[in-house]
Amino acid sequence: xxxxxxxxxxxxxxxxxxxxxxxxxxxxxxxxxxxxxxxxxxxxxxxxxxxxxxxxxxxxxxxxxxxxxxxxxxxxxxxxxxxxxxxxxxxxxxxxxxxxxxxxxxxxxxxxxxxxxxxxxxxxxxxxxxxxxxxxxxxxxxxxxxxxxxxxxxxxxxxxxxxxxxxxxxxxxxxxxxxxxxxxxxxxxxxxxxxxxxxxxxxxxx
Numbered sequence: 182x183x184x185x186x187x188x189x190x191x192x193x194x195x196x197x198x199x200x201x202x203x204x205x206x207x208x209x210x211x212x213x214x215x216x217x218x219x220x221x222x223x224x225x226x227x228x229x230x231x232x233x234x235x236x237x238x239x240x241x242x243x244x245x246x247x248x249x250x251x252x253x254x255x256x257x258x259x260x261x262x263x264x265x266x267x268x269x270x271x272x273x274x275x276x277x278x279x280x281x282x283x284x285x286x287x288x289x290x291x292x293x294x295x296x297x298x299x300x301x302x303x304x305x306x307x308x309x310x311x312x313x314x315x316x317x318x319x320x321x322x323x324x325x326x327x328x329x330x331x332x333x334x335x336x337x338x339x340x341x342x343x344x345x346x347x348x349x350x351x352x353x354x355x356x357x358x359x360x361x362x363x364x365x366x367x368x369x370x371x372x373x374x375x376x377x378x379x380x381x382x383x384x385x386x387x
Contacts, residue, residue: 202270208295209373211262211278212318213302214310218330218360219278220262222302226366227264227276261292266367268374293318298377299325300369302360305335308346315347326376327355328369 211219224231262278277292293299299318303311311327318325329343338346344355354372359365 203267203273204271206273206275207297208275208277209370210292210296210299210323211276211302212299212314212325213279214304214307214314217302217304217307217310219302222300222330222358222360222366222369223262223264223276223278225361225363226266226370228267229265232261232263266370268370272374274370274374290321293321293323296323298373299323300373301325301327303327303329303343303347304332305329305338305343306332308343311347324377324380325353326369326373327353328358328360329356330360331357 211222213219220231220233224233261280262276264276264278266274266276268274277296279292301311301314301318315325315327327343327347327349329340331337340355340357344351347355349355354376356369356372358369
C-alpha cells in the first residue's frame, strides 16, 4: 500500500492495541534447545498475532545443527518470536522466544536484557541441552521455571525424577505442559509469575 502524500500514518490493528486498563508490563523470555516448542508456545498463548522470524532449514545446517527428535522440522527461528498476553486487566507480559540453534545463541544476551523471568522448555529426549540453557540464565541472574513439553513420542518421567536429572534446586518450579494448548501455556506463565512474586516477597523480608 502506498502512503506517499498522505497525512495519515497507519497505526496498530484494533486487536493488537494495548488494553487501556494496562498499568504494568513485564518482559518474559521463553528459552530452550532446538525444536522444544518455543515458537509453538508463543503462538498458542499470544493474544495478538505473533511475530516470528522462522526461516527454512537448508543443507547448510547439516552437521552443524542438532535436530535429533525433530527430523521433520523444516523451519527454525533465527532471531526471535514475539507475542503478548494480558495476565490481568492491569498486567501485560511481552513474550520473547529465543532461537534454539546453538549458532544463534549469541542473540540471547540481547533478548535477556531487561527480562523479569524466563520459562525453560524441556524435551525429555534431549535433557542435556537444558543444562547450557539454565546455565546462561543463572549467569545473567534471570529467575526461571522449567516446563516439560509433552511430546507424544518422548519418554515420560516423574517430576521429581526430572528435578533430580536436571539438578534443580527444590525452590524452582517444574511442571508438565503442552505448548500447543493455550490454557497449558498460560498456566506455565502464571506459575512463573507466582514464583517471581514469591522471590520479591522473600527479598522484601531480608
